[in-house]
Amino acid sequence: MDWMDEMRLNLEKKRQVLFSKDSEYLQDLMFLFQNQNHRIMSLWAFDLAEESVKKLEEKHPYEKRPREALEAARNWASGKIKMQSAQRKILDCHAFAKEISNREDIAICHAIGQACAVVHTAKHAIGYPIYDLTSIVYKLGVKNCKEAIETRKLEYADKLLYWNNHLSEYRGKWAAFMLK
DSSP states (O other): OOHHHHHHHHHHTTOSOOOOTTOGGGHHHHHHHHTSOHHHHHHHHHHHHHHHHHHHHHHOTTOOHHHHHHHHHHHHHHTSSOHHHHHHHHHHHHHHHHHOOOHHHHHHHHHHHHHHGGGTOGGGGGHHHHHHHHHHHHHHOGGGOHHHHHHHHHHHHHHHHHHHHHGGGOOSOOOGGGGO
16 A cells, blocks of 8 residues: 555544554655654754744744744753743643644644654654644645655655754754753
C-alpha cells in the first residue's frame, strides 16, 4: 500500500490524523531523525514550527497560544525557563486545537505542539510531519495534495541537512541538558 492509499484509508475510517510514525512513507525521515543530535533536531523543529505559527497567525491574528508555545520551547532549550512552564504553553497550544473546527488549523496546532516538544526529546520530531502533512491534505484535498506532500517531505530533509551543516553558526545559548 502506498502513502496515498494509506491516507485514503485513514480518511475513510474518519481518522483526524492521516499519517503515523508507522507509515512506510515516513520511515526514511524516522531514520534520518535517529542519527541527529538533540540541538539539531530542536533547531529544525523551531524553524518548521515558526512557519506553522505564521500560517495560524494569518487566520487567527488574535490567538497567541501557538506563538507562546514556540517562544516557551525556545526559552526552555536555552535554559531561561523550566520544563513545566514550557509544557504548560505547549498544552495550551494543543488546547486551542480543541476550540476550533477547521481540520487544517487543528492539525497545524498539533504540529506546532509536537515541534515544541522536541526540546523534551527528539522522538517528538516525527510528530511534526505527521500533523503538518495531514494539514496539507485537509487544505488541498486528496486529489490535489500529492505533489505538495512530496515536496514538503523533501523540505523536512533539506532543513535537517541545513542544521547539520550550520549548527556551529547558531549563536543562541543552550541549557545544560541540551548539550549532552
